[in-house]
Amino acid sequence: MGLFDPNWWREVCLSLDPEDLSAIDSLKTLRDKIAHGKPNGTGFVTIRNYCGGAKRFAKRLPEIVLT
Known part of the structure; x- marks a missing residue:
């Protein structure tokens, strides 16, 4: 989506x-580690x-994308 509007993702x-975003x-x-059999603790x-x-994040995404 950033290709359409370079400022969008920012x-x-x-x-x-x-x-x-950090979560x-x-x-x-974590998913990548599990998928590749690496310990994560x-x-x-x-x-x-x-x-x-x-x-x-998912709750707020529609309001951000649609505005």
Whole structure:
């Protein structure tokens, strides 16, 4: 989507909580480690917090994309 409007992703990032974006990045990294059979040592509470950040991001995304 950034190819259509170079400012789009920057505006999305500025309008969201950095902790929520970090949670999404962390979930992706964790998924990659698990998919490749690497140990991660991540506990349930940490993953639950990551999921909370991802849910907040997902809730706000339609309002950001549609405005």
